[in-house]
Structure formats: structure tokens, C-alpha cells
Amino acid sequence: MSYVTEDIIRELKQAREAKGLSQRALSQRTHVPQSHISKIESGGTDIRLSSLIELARALDLELKLVPRKALPAVETVVRSAAPTPVATRPADTAKAVREFEKTLEAVKEARALFPDQATLKQVQDSLQSLKSLQSAGRDFTALFAEARKAYEPLQKQLAQIREAAETVKALPPETLRSLHQVAESFRQIRNQIAHGLPTAPSLPRPAYQLGEDEGDAHG
Amino acid sequence: MSYVTEDIIRELKQAREAKGLSQRALSQRTHVPQSHISKIESGGTDIRLSSLIELARALDLELKLVPRKALPAVETVVRSAAPTPVATRPADTAKAVREFEKTLEAVKEARALFPDQATLKQVQDSLQSLKSLQSAGRDFTALFAEARKAYEPLQKQLAQIREAAETVKALPPETLRSLHQVAESFRQIRNQIAHGLPTAPSLPRPAYQLGEDEGDAHG
DNA sequence: GAATATGATATATTTTAACATATCAGAACA
DNA sequence: TGTTCTGATATGTTAAAATATATCATATTC
Known part of the structure; x- marks a missing residue:
């Protein structure tokens, strides 16, 4: 494209x-x-x-x-x-949770291999924070849709991290740079979802926020 | 199209x-x-x-x-x-003023033919108000760009009004309806330009208004 | 009046979106 | 396990966008 x-x-x-x-x-x-x-x-x-x-x-x-x-x-x-995305099928949510848990686990393992890598800690912290949000009742399909584009590069980097650990090498600079980008992506995703929490009634509504269900009377 | x-x-x-x-x-x-x-x-x-x-x-x-x-x-x-549009060439402004004056004059003549038509008065009032804005130093090319799409239907209606006057007929209902639309268009144009006046320093700036010249460093 | 600039239109060619129709592989559901 | 649903891909046809190039009529500038 x-x-x-x-x-x-x-x-x-x-x-x-x-x-x-x-x-x-x-x-x-x-x-x-x-x-x-x-x-x-x-x-x-x-x-x-x-x-x-x-x-x-x-x-x-x-x-x-x-x-x-x-x-x-x-x-x-x-x-x-933006309305909260609809969790269309339970299978989607379950799949999203599984993929998320796998990713978090893989990041933890990578941290064990390179404990001094601050960026890995950042990634783990963001994912941990997302997990907390999920425990708070946030629908996971929204997270799934947002996080999906960050998963693929992260999987690549985790693979490179495992390879570097096996050969007792330092992490390639390119992997470190990409890792920073992924960490930033997850931080943004976490912030987006945290700020978008609809189940926090004490938060003041933005002045221009629109009423519910306006303009939805169509096929 | x-x-x-x-x-x-x-x-x-x-x-x-x-x-x-x-x-x-x-x-x-x-x-x-x-x-x-x-x-x-x-x-x-x-x-x-x-x-x-x-x-x-x-x-x-x-x-x-x-x-x-x-x-x-x-x-x-x-x-x-939105930035204030640039008056590119003096000829544009002069042309805009001429066309505007012609239109205002034609509306006045139409009012003479049908003095009881409130909608014609509304059109004239809006145009008069725009003239006042122009006298206040507002660049006319912006007005020209906005008003142009209302001129053509108005010219049609003015022609129909002159024709009706010549045959001592009442104005066709369709002409009256279109006239209402044109009156509304001019009112909106007037309001847009009045509210957009940049020479009113006492007006409070919207909170999200952006700084001048941001992001313009390119070809 | 001459030169310049502008938006619009014409012709010919190439490339591709849009569409109809069918079907596939994999996932989800009952 | 069978059925249904889904996104993707294939084939073939038609219509039109994109492009190059040229030129026109009108307006503007000097």
C-alpha cells in the first residue's frame, strides 16, 4: 500500500x-x-x-x-x-488476554536475561499497568486493537534479545532503538486507555463532549 | 462532480x-x-x-x-x-468590492419593487452589515470567497423578482423559499466574519488556539 | 499594446479502481 | 464434527484517474 x-x-x-x-x-x-x-x-x-x-x-x-x-x-x-469499541465476540477478548499474557511473560523473561536494560523495565511497567486497567474492568478488545501494531516489532526484538543472550553478546543498537519505540508505543496506549476510562464518574467531562447516542437513528 | x-x-x-x-x-x-x-x-x-x-x-x-x-x-x-486568507492581488479585492456593491444595489432595487418582503430586508441588512465590516478594515477577499456561492442563486432570484414585478405578479413560492436560504447564507457569512475579526484584541483567545507559525518550516 | 499569468479544455496513452463472481483457508459456533 | 462466518485471493471486464503535452480565452501587469 x-x-x-x-x-x-x-x-x-x-x-x-x-x-x-x-x-x-x-x-x-x-x-x-x-x-x-x-x-x-x-x-x-x-x-x-x-x-x-x-x-x-x-x-x-x-x-x-x-x-x-x-x-x-x-x-x-x-x-x-470516540465510543468504547464493542467487544464483538467473547473469543476476541479471550484471545486478546492470552496474547497479552504471553507478551508480558516474554518481556519478563527478556528482563531476566538483561536485567540492566531500563527500556525493558519500561515496557514491562506499561504492560503491568495495562493489566491493572484490565483488572479494573476495562474491555480488553480495545486494548487488543491498539496494542496489536506494537506486538509484532516487540516479538522481533524479544527474539533478538534471546539470540543475543544465547551468544553472550550485547544487544545490537538497532534493537535498542526499536525497543525504545515500542516502549513509547505502549506508554501512549496505556495513557490513551487510562484517560479514556468511562467508568470513572468523578472525572470532569470535557466541555465539548457530546451527549450519548446522538445521531444514531439509522440502519 | x-x-x-x-x-x-x-x-x-x-x-x-x-x-x-x-x-x-x-x-x-x-x-x-x-x-x-x-x-x-x-x-x-x-x-x-x-x-x-x-x-x-x-x-x-x-x-x-x-x-x-x-x-x-x-x-x-x-x-x-484557520489563518486569515491572503489577499493575493489588489485586483481581487477591487473585484470583490465591485461585485459586492453591485449585489447590494440590486437588492435595494428589488426591495423597491417589493417593499413588503421581509426576506429582502434581511438580505439587505446582512449585506449592509458586511459593508460595515469591510469599512472596519476587514480584508474583502475572505468575504468574496465565502459569499461567492451565495451570489449566483441570489442573482437568479433577483432576476425572477424583476420579472415578477414587470408582470405585476406575486413572487413565486419557490423564489421565496430560495430567498430565505440565501438570506440565511449571508447571515452565516456575516457571523463567521464578525466572529473571526482578528483586530479585536480584547477578545479572549480560545484555550486550544495554537501559537503562530508552528510547523511552517518547509518548502 | 505586449508580455505574462491563470484556469480550463483537448487529445492520446497507460495504469488501475471498481465490480461481478467464485472460491479458498482458517476460525468460531453449535 | 459439521455448519457458518470471515478475510483474502483469483479471474475477467469496464470505466476512469493519472499523465504528458499543447493550447485556448481571459485577466493582469508593465
């Missing part, structure tokens, strides 16, 4: 999954065939603007041109308005 | 004009030929997403998927961040 479009396409896919819709369900709400939706989401095509807008609107989204300098503020507004 | 894409395309064109760029200048900053930009802006093509993003980024814009219920809040943020 073209790198320039992948952000938008990823958001579109995440929105579809957050609404608990399959590609076939989305296809039924639009004029876009399921096979084409699959190709779009996999990055195999440079979609037309009219098609993007149609798919977006079927997901209660609008496309907006935003001045670059306003992007952080707009992202804050969007994040505040 | 497809109706669904015209909003985005109009915003793209307005952003280009607001930056004082010609189609050729924009073409030089991207890989998109001037003739294609013309076709895009005229609505003659259903642009690919990668092309849209490339053009947007050349204009310091990012494309964003926004939940529909967050759209009003996002638009508020975007409007606060």
Missing part, C-alpha cells in the same frame, strides 16, 4: 471493527463489494475519494481536511468523542 | 487560494499536473486518495476521519486555527 494512505485506511478498518461489523456487513450498507473492502483494508488499492466517503459515512464518520497545526487539538476532540 | 466529494474539493481549493497559490504553483509542489488540478477543482474527476493527501499536505492540511457527532467540535477547532 502507499504509505501516505495507510493511516486513513487503518482508521477506517479500526472503526469498522470497533462497530463490530464484518466486511460483509459493511458491504451490505454500501455499494462496495466485500472483496474490494478486503483489498482496500489490506492496502492493495488506492481508493477513490467517493468510495472512501461512502465507507466512512456508513461508519458514522466524516472526512475532514484539518490544518496541520490544528491536528493535535482535533485528535484530542476525536478521541474524546 | 459527485456531490459527496464536492465539500472536500471545495475546501481544498479554498485552502489553495487562501495560501495565495496558483494551480501551477501547487503543481510544482506536488506530482500532480496543473491541468489535473483544474479538473479536480472543477469537479470533473473522482480523485484517488493518495493524490488528495499529497495535495492536502502541500497545503499544510491533513486528512482526518472524524466521528459524525464530533464534527461540530472539530469544525470549531479548525475554524479557530
Whole structure:
């Protein structure tokens, strides 16, 4: 896929999954065939603007041109308005928990191999914190969707860490750099989810937060 | 053009004009030929997403998927961040003033023909108010860009009004309905420009308003 | 008035999105 | 275990975006 479009396409896919819709369900709400939706989401095509807008609107989204300098503020507004993703199937949640636990375990093992690595500790701390959030009742599928993109590079790095430990080598600098990035990703994910907790009634609502269920009266 | 894409395309064109760029200048900053930009802006093509993003980024814009219920809040943020459009050429401003004066004069004449029509008075009041804003030093090119889309239907309605006056007929209900829409458009334009006045230093700045010249260090 | 700039349009070619239709492999469910 | 669901892939066809290049009519500038 073209790198320039992948952000938008990823958001579109995440929105579809957050609404608990399959590609076939989305296809039924639009004029876009399921096979084409699959190709779009996999990055195999440079979609037309009219098609993007149609798919977006079927997901209660609008496309907006935003001045670059306003992007952080707009992202804050969007994040505040985002509904909690739907846990579509129990299997998803169970899978998310299993994958999470495996990842946390693997990070702990890596720390045993390189106890002095501060970045590994950071990763573990973030994951531990996420585990606490999960114990507090946070739905894990949202975490799953967010964390998934950080898992793959982390698995790579953990593999490199194990390999380095076996050959009594120092960690390659590239692995350290990537590890920093992954640590930062998990920290951001943790912060996003912590701030988005809907079960904290004492937190003051943002002034521009919208009422529940507005504009949802459609197919 | 497809109706669904015209909003985005109009915003793209307005952003280009607001930056004082010609189609050729924009073409030089991207890989998109001037003739294609013309076709895009005229609505003659259903642009690919990668092309849209490339053009947007050349204009310091990012494309964003926004939940529909967050759209009003996002638009508020975007409007606060929008720079005052550049008056590129003195001829533009002079032309805008001439067209504006002609329109105001035509509305006055129409009022003389139908003095009881409250909607005509509303249109005239809005235009008069815009004239006051112009006298206060507001750049007219911004007004020109906003008002242009209301001029054409208004000219049609003024023609129908003159025709009705000539045949001593009542105004057709359709003309009255369209006139209401145009009156509302001008009222909104007036309000937008009045609230956007940058020469009112006593007004409190929105909390999320961004600093000047952030992120502009590029070609 | 001449030169320059601008947005729009035309022609021809290449590439690809969009679509219909079918089917696959793997996961989930009963 | 059988059925259903899901995302992905394949084949073939049509329509149109993207591009290069040229040129036009109009407006602006000097």
C-alpha cells in the first residue's frame, strides 16, 4: 500500500471493527463489494475519494481536511468523542488476554536475561499497568486493537534479545532503538486507555463532549 | 462532480487560494499536473486518495476521519486555527468590492419593487452589515470567497423578482423559499466574519488556539 | 499594446479502481 | 464434527484517474 494512505485506511478498518461489523456487513450498507473492502483494508488499492466517503459515512464518520497545526487539538476532540469499541465476540477478548499474557511473560523473561536494560523495565511497567486497567474492568478488545501494531516489532526484538543472550553478546543498537519505540508505543496506549476510562464518574467531562447516542437513528 | 466529494474539493481549493497559490504553483509542489488540478477543482474527476493527501499536505492540511457527532467540535477547532486568507492581488479585492456593491444595489432595487418582503430586508441588512465590516478594515477577499456561492442563486432570484414585478405578479413560492436560504447564507457569512475579526484584541483567545507559525518550516 | 499569468479544455496513452463472481483457508459456533 | 462466518485471493471486464503535452480565452501587469 502507499504509505501516505495507510493511516486513513487503518482508521477506517479500526472503526469498522470497533462497530463490530464484518466486511460483509459493511458491504451490505454500501455499494462496495466485500472483496474490494478486503483489498482496500489490506492496502492493495488506492481508493477513490467517493468510495472512501461512502465507507466512512456508513461508519458514522466524516472526512475532514484539518490544518496541520490544528491536528493535535482535533485528535484530542476525536478521541474524546470516540465510543468504547464493542467487544464483538467473547473469543476476541479471550484471545486478546492470552496474547497479552504471553507478551508480558516474554518481556519478563527478556528482563531476566538483561536485567540492566531500563527500556525493558519500561515496557514491562506499561504492560503491568495495562493489566491493572484490565483488572479494573476495562474491555480488553480495545486494548487488543491498539496494542496489536506494537506486538509484532516487540516479538522481533524479544527474539533478538534471546539470540543475543544465547551468544553472550550485547544487544545490537538497532534493537535498542526499536525497543525504545515500542516502549513509547505502549506508554501512549496505556495513557490513551487510562484517560479514556468511562467508568470513572468523578472525572470532569470535557466541555465539548457530546451527549450519548446522538445521531444514531439509522440502519 | 459527485456531490459527496464536492465539500472536500471545495475546501481544498479554498485552502489553495487562501495560501495565495496558483494551480501551477501547487503543481510544482506536488506530482500532480496543473491541468489535473483544474479538473479536480472543477469537479470533473473522482480523485484517488493518495493524490488528495499529497495535495492536502502541500497545503499544510491533513486528512482526518472524524466521528459524525464530533464534527461540530472539530469544525470549531479548525475554524479557530484557520489563518486569515491572503489577499493575493489588489485586483481581487477591487473585484470583490465591485461585485459586492453591485449585489447590494440590486437588492435595494428589488426591495423597491417589493417593499413588503421581509426576506429582502434581511438580505439587505446582512449585506449592509458586511459593508460595515469591510469599512472596519476587514480584508474583502475572505468575504468574496465565502459569499461567492451565495451570489449566483441570489442573482437568479433577483432576476425572477424583476420579472415578477414587470408582470405585476406575486413572487413565486419557490423564489421565496430560495430567498430565505440565501438570506440565511449571508447571515452565516456575516457571523463567521464578525466572529473571526482578528483586530479585536480584547477578545479572549480560545484555550486550544495554537501559537503562530508552528510547523511552517518547509518548502 | 505586449508580455505574462491563470484556469480550463483537448487529445492520446497507460495504469488501475471498481465490480461481478467464485472460491479458498482458517476460525468460531453449535 | 459439521455448519457458518470471515478475510483474502483469483479471474475477467469496464470505466476512469493519472499523465504528458499543447493550447485556448481571459485577466493582469508593465
